[in-house]
Amino acid sequence: MMKYYENDCVIELDVNNEIRKAAIRPSDVLLDVLREQLGLTGAKPGCKNGDCGTCTVLMDGLPAKSCLVLAIEAVGHKILTVEGLGGHAPIQEAFVQYNAFQCGYCTSGFLMVCHALSEKKPGADEFEMEKWLQSNICRCTSYQEIREAVKSVLKQV
CATH class of the missing domain: 1.10.150.120 ([2Fe-2S]-binding domain)
Structure with missing residues (x-):
């Protein structure tokens, strides 16, 4: 069950060839949404500033550091995690x-x-x-x- 906050918006993400919904705030990064809302913990939080690459996922087939991608920016893109x-x-x-x-x-x-x-x-x-x-x-x-x-x-x- 999703938790909602006052300023949340619900988005749909194409993750591992499955459309998933997430309630996000404008500042939520993809890494946190994957881990905390979608239960996909393969992407790991490391430096959280794009240096280490432990959070790497593929967006439209290319590597992206999910700690640097706002969740809203992932809408309309195909996301592949290690679980995928x-x-x-x-x-x-x-x-x-x-x-x-x-x-x-x-x-x-x-x-x-x-x-x-x-x-x-x-x-x-x-x-x-x-x-x-x-x-x-x-x-x-x-x-x-x-x-x-x-x-x-x-x-x-």
Whole structure:
């Protein structure tokens, strides 16, 4: 059941190919709406200023840091969260195969960036891959394993 406040407006969001309603205030960011109202906790709050990438989702197929996107700005766009990958996307399987995570906090953000890379630029070279991976931070330093996982998926495509 949605909680309503005096200045709320109800919006519809296309999240993981499902239309979902949310009651928002004008200042609500997409990250908070996904987590608190829609129960999609895969996108994680990290820095909350766009530096770390733990909150990355895809908007219309491209990575977006959901802590920087107002929920109202997401109306009319297709949002894909890590939950929408379904657990069987090639990049998810590669992350497991190459042990491309340690604590796991950053993993969902990296998965979304890497999934978008494999979809948008399947023939990406090392330079392009590095450019895409710069948007996310792993404090446990799993970078080499992440690179290997991404390379394995890019070779499959």
